[in-house]
Amino acid sequence: MNYRFSNRVGTFTSSAVREILKLTQSSNVISFAGGLPAEEHFPVKAIGEAFERVLAGGNRALQYGLTEGYTPLREKICEWMASKGITVTPDDMLLTTGSQQAIDLLTRVYIDAGDVILVEKPTYLSALQVFRSYGAQIVSVDGDEDGLDTADLEAKLKQYRPKLVYVIPTFSNPTGKAWSVERRKAVLKLCREHEALILEDNPYGELKFGDASVTYPSIFSLDEHPKGSGVVYTSTFSKTAAPALRTGWVMGDPEIIRHMTRVKQAADLHSSSLDQQTLYQLMAHFDLEGHIEFVRKEYEARMRQMAEQLQKQQWPGVKWNEPKGGMFFWLELPEAVDTAELMKTAVGFGVAFVPGVSFFADDAAKKNMLRLNFTHNDFAGTIEGFERLNRAMETVLVKQ
């Protein structure tokens, strides 16, 4: 049988995230690769009780649900968003299989082959994969610690007339940086002027470190056009409750949400309604805010411990900034080092990370960066992992 695959399968040459998730299944490897939350802090008991409540509510709980998602959960998320100063209604919202599906569905309703999408440099690798699979032309925009470079953004808005601008302004994956409020406003203004829709991906917003009085308003909340919104916002419970619940949400103009809902109907009818109902019961009967605060503190402690480890190693020519939140350190190595090659050495020593090249669109690829997750391993694991990582580093840093 000669198979005749579609042209788009050619865009899936790399499958870095999948390989990463596989590495985490091996017990011999200490993985700093995946963006995994700490398992030991999952609210297992509360999730068990929430599930019991779902089933106690009657057999209907096990029937097909709405494509839009379980209505009481959408209402609950609206309440939660309101407590953070964001006003939305359940009609502006679609529940998805993680925020990954929100990225896919928006791309599906908005991007034809050849359309331009602007992205950060670097940015989330699996978003790049989605964009490529729809034949988008991906163009990288320069940036600094405060966010996208507005001069470069303006030039590229004019040159390419992009349909979409994809950003992770709060605790970026992979860099851990947080955009300033001024930059958020400036980027929003520019994108509105050029009618480029912003996709604001915010999986990590709740995981903020440092001075509690510093806040980072979402670009969505800064947009003063609730009708004809210039921003589509997506987030997830994967990092704050549990990944296995696979529940994300996406908010935006009702016209956009309606199109995404129709596409989702064809894609999978609806996401797991058991998961959605369980999350609803969890939010209704468990102190999720308190739990998030507990996790946030724990992650901040783990971040500081990894920062100490990084300082201690004194690897020559290796640069990094302390992340302001989220899950990752982003390391720059001397230019001659190819971290994809280093990764092979590292796995030999029993430790894993993500080579940085995966986080760049083709027009901006850099080979000497890598990403380290600090949330998944406990203190002992991190120390042991750094000993192994150090042995891998020595093989390339000595060679300089």
Next chain:
Amino acid sequence: MNYRFSNRVGTFTSSAVREILKLTQSSNVISFAGGLPAEEHFPVKAIGEAFERVLAGGNRALQYGLTEGYTPLREKICEWMASKGITVTPDDMLLTTGSQQAIDLLTRVYIDAGDVILVEKPTYLSALQVFRSYGAQIVSVDGDEDGLDTADLEAKLKQYRPKLVYVIPTFSNPTGKAWSVERRKAVLKLCREHEALILEDNPYGELKFGDASVTYPSIFSLDEHPKGSGVVYTSTFSKTAAPALRTGWVMGDPEIIRHMTRVKQAADLHSSSLDQQTLYQLMAHFDLEGHIEFVRKEYEARMRQMAEQLQKQQWPGVKWNEPKGGMFFWLELPEAVDTAELMKTAVGFGVAFVPGVSFFADDAAKKNMLRLNFTHNDFAGTIEGFERLNRAMETVLVKQ
């Protein structure tokens, strides 16, 4: 903000299934529309116990999982398939968010705009939606009670060189018919000769009525080429365990499955692993075969009761066959009746069905058919629903 949607949103003008699912939420309407299982027979207690077992297994249960799906469940499904004479390994299998997602993912890896897909006349409406959204040219093939018409199939294989042939050979949605073994073999042979991949959709195979000694082997199992398989097979637990678990699976050549897995990674990373783990525990500790046999008998009784109701009404010019399994009666009304119009009248009387036109590709649309589900309503509901349906029917059948 002027939105610039992708061209493919234009293919989503209809959203029949979504509207159907919405109708079922209203308590005033007796719905024969959706393909809903009987809620009162969901194994709620067993699912609760299965979930407890999942959580008792440790916090890891709530972590991210593999894109391919929970390995022990894939192994369990392989065992289950083996008991039905189908040999597959976990590497030939991908777990999906219902079999709907399997249809979407296969189309995504196999179909470019303009490629031809052959379908039955009529066929599953949400598969048509998926095919349209990828810009496929959909061509309908004639058929009879035994399956696709091989002469018409051969002519169209030659004329269009289709990449894909989509069929529901066992208890078709919407017609309830089952293909003969001879026809299955003939269709497989023809498709192999013309290198057209068969997508065999089998959500209803377990729901077989009548003579227990009559069996319907899947086309997948008749294919003697385990490597270079000419058939991709998908099924789901939605009709036999519970729809809310949203777990389907797809089996086929490892090369196809590998491509689908990469596309799924971009689409949603993985489906709910809590659902998958719960299903695994359900299959390991609950008599799922026994439960399916119980449900099968109940559905056969409901089918016979609806057949009685249909006989009793003696609607002039209305024809139907008794379904051999599955969930649906398929009615042909006099040619002048537009069932989409009739549906509006029917909803006014508090009863719903699916107008038949949604089940036809554009090249074969017929307006005088409708689909009735017999599995969801209990006896009293069906009798009351038929009284209402009769009032709606009288408004069009009298007018002839």
